[in-house]
Amino acid sequence: MVNLPRGSAASIDEAALLARLRAGDEQAFEVMVRAFGGRLLAVARRFVRDEADAQDVLQSAYLSAFRALAQFEGSSQLSTWLHRIVVNTALMKLRSRRRKPEDSIDQLLPGFLDDGHHVEQFADWTAPADRLLEQQETRATVRAAIDQLPDRYRVVLLLRDIEERPTQEVAEALQMTPTAVKVRLHRARQALSTLLRKIYAPSVTNP
Amino acid sequence: MTSGIKPMLTCREFADFMADYLADELSPAIKDSFDEHLRLCPNCRRYLASYKETVALGRHAFEDYEAMLPPEVPDDLVKAILAVRPRP
DSSP states (O other), rough: OOOOOOOOOOOOOOOOOOOHHHHOOOOHHHHHHHHHHHHHHHHHHHHOOOOHHHHHHHHHHHHHHHGGGOOOOOSSSSHHHHHHHHHHHHHHHHHOOOOOOOOOGGSSSSBOOOTTTBBSSSOOSSSSSHHHHHSHHHHHHHHHHHHHHHHHHHHHHIIIIIIIIOOHHHHHHTOOHHHHHHHHHHHHHHHHHHHHHHHHHSSSSSS | OOOOOOOOOOHHHHTTTTHHTTOOOOOHHHHHHHHHHHHHHHHHHHHHHHHEEEHHHHTTTTTTTTHHOOOOOOOHHHHHHTTOOOOO
């Protein structure tokens, strides 16, 4: 067994590791799993939200990586390359899951009167995001809100706003048109905004 | 026959196309009507502000997430992963 210090992914010499992997060094494969696996497992959890599925994703992703190692050109970092493989594998897992019909997002979208005005009177946002992010609990609060979004909206938000993948790439990964990706992202942000307004901009007319 | 008066953009239209407005993907004429709507409608200004702050919060939501988690993979999982490694 290879012992690695905690948080060792950041300190690893990726070029040297890659050379050892290509030479078929047995220990290098274990280093690759132990050094990057923890963070990658967290990424898989973020997408599939189920520990057993996340572990399946990690295992499948590493298998894909082992097989594709010869084609890895080294133009990106090994950790970045593995991250992308994990996200793509997680998307496949989400597609393959037979899930009960998802909750509608409609109740989280703004309501309008017949004349096109908002039903709700919005309140001022309490503090800018960078100030809120100085507080320890803000990120956890936002993550909990993202987790409340139905999967098909949550995944687009994760891919576009957190993974920062281009619209075209997300469209291809999810087999959607770029326009549909834009619409879904907008609705996901609107829904997230509704959830976060309850905390950071509570309204008097629609608490 | 046209009256020459531009129809006022509704709050619903503003909300529907807000992402395009923020991404600067609207034609100059349409963008002007959005700017005008925003100037006259404090409720949409607040809605836009909440949307922008939400996007900013979302982008940073996971920055410390992995850092807070133990970087180790369970031993059983490491063994399972290494077991599926194709051998030369």
